[in-house]
Amino acid sequence: LLSSIGEDLISIATHKKIKPMKYIFSIAILCITQLLVAQSNKPVTENFTVGGTCNMCKERIERALDVKGVKFVEYTLSTHNLEVTYVPSKISHTSLHDLLNNAGHDTELSACSDEQYEAIHHCCKYRTHEHGSDHENHTEDSEENHDHEHDH
Numbered sequence: 001l002l003s004s005i006g007e008d009l010i011s012i013a014t015h016k017k018i019k020p021m022k023y024i025f026s027i028a029i030l031c032i033t034q035l036l037v038a039q040s041n042k043p044v045t046e047n048f049t050v051g052g053t054c055n056m057c058k059e060r061i062e063r064a065l066d067v068k069g070v071k072f073v074e075y076t077l078s079t080h081n082l083e084v085t086y087v088p089s090k091i092s093h094t095s096l097h098d099l100l101n102n103a104g105h106d107t108e109l110s111a112c113s114d115e116q117y118e119a120i121h122h123c124c125k126y127r128t129h130e131h132g133s134d135h136e137n138h139t140e141d142s143e144e145n146h147d148h149e150h151d152h
């Protein structure tokens with residue numbers, strides 16, 4: 001960028017018909033433009049709460065944000081905190097929440113639809129999850145077979 005500005009400076013300077021004030025003004029505009037571009041390309045880091053219970057959730061959440069514009073993503077199960085570093089000019093703040101909702105996870109800003117929530121694995125139902133309790137009730141009642149084959 002600096003070299004291109006330098007080239008512009010030389011080309012502008014060689015045109016002697018340009019008035020000094022106009023010259024300075026155009027340089028200022030150029031600098032401000034470059035600054036704004038640099039600003040929007042600068043990654044920002046955010047932390048927010050996302051619903052999740054297990055490592056499957058962690059994996060799903062982090063995979064959901066494995067997209068263009070996201071530089072870093074880490075979900076901490078114990079705190080339900082998601083740390084994400086992204087480039088605002090490439091991906092918007094709301095897009096991040098939409099992606100998480102699509103994956104079936106509520107964020108502190110937006111909840112996913114019932115349909116999206118239903119799509120996640122049954123052991124990942126974080127909305128009603130109780131820690132330390134195993135619900136392994138295999139209620140397969142003894143099947144009654146009424147098929148009696150009578151051999152004569």
Ligand SMILES: [Cu+2]
Pocket residue numbers: 052053054055056057058123124125
């Ligand atoms: Cu899970």
